[in-house]
Amino acid sequence: MISQTDIFNASILIVDDQPVNVELLEFLLKSTGYTAVSSTTDPRVVAGWHAEHQYDLIILDLQMPGMSGFDVMEAIRPLETEAWLPVLVVTAQPDHKIKALELGARDFVSKPFDPVEVLTRIGNMLEVRLLHRETRSYNTRLEQTVRERTAELQRFRSAMDATADAIFLLDAGSAELVDVNDGACRMLGYPRAELLGQTASRIGLGAPAALCERAA
Template structure:
């Protein structure tokens, strides 16, 4: 929808205790193409009306009996649903302009009205208001999208952990220096490594019998920071029987694409006799 069309659909409230001023502004806005214009001559009704019909613009006279425009603006500030105060003040007193702006008004229109000035200031104000709303809507959409993606990621991670637990006999992680930070199963023995404090003294029997060529292939892949899938390793036990293991792993990177380590899973293809 073109911006001009959206601006002409803006909700506008005229607040003035002088019927002639209200009629003049209503006629001017109608001729300019605005289709949702309402008015009141009772300033004490403005806050309730704004809560019921959130206005994109309020044309507010400053000098009114019972409740002046400054008091109306203070009341409008209590609207917790919108921190933006969409007010243009109408005043014949030059000294009131600065005070009105300091009180939160976004612009002012001098009396007696210059019709070109009135139309220009109203249009410009509504254009800014529309852009402000679009930005707020975009931020809300962005927050909702981030929350949705975060929830999806957590769900995916939960499924991954569940599948890992079901599909593997062990899990391992290394930091960027190659130190094991999480280990379950015979990973260290397969790599021929002994790392403290994750393990105590190595049992020589667990470090022997591995196929060194296969282990060298795994270590070289990790050094090159490459992923690997379903690599098979063999170990010959002291009684001559053969064990087979299958391992998969991937490099890990942080949000800045810096390498931070490896993680992987594995299964034993043949159980010990």
């Protein structure tokens, strides 16, 4: 679960060519409790900074001289593996909103902006971003665990088949065979696929208790 502390500790970059707008947003965020707020008035540095820091959210003005917000989104797109960018655009032009969303921006606010609306949209975007990142991290760990477990099973299978002795693995509850090695297949004259799921008594090995006594 994503906590409010996680959201307040998320990394945010403010990009606006007007220092007064940057200062206003910085004050709004920091006074609310956000702890990792950076800013720049130079849109040309955004792609490099994002490649280095992987910001959780970029608050981006669209109308800037030299390099527009649209150009910035195009520059950071190759850095993101998701279908959308972690970008909240700020614009006074209604037609710019649709274009920004089509380029991958996640949300937008209109100028002049309402502080409550800005904070709400920022909080919502960060929660989704962090939750998605947490899910992706969990899936990566799960895939690694599956790979490790698969490798262990392969080593166990190789060790089982390396011995000439017959090995039978039974489910303790149902007494059904859950695995056998090559030696067991040779002893009984059946392929492994036909033995799995059979009970010990059905294939003539006796009751599980008798097998344990025999093994002892």
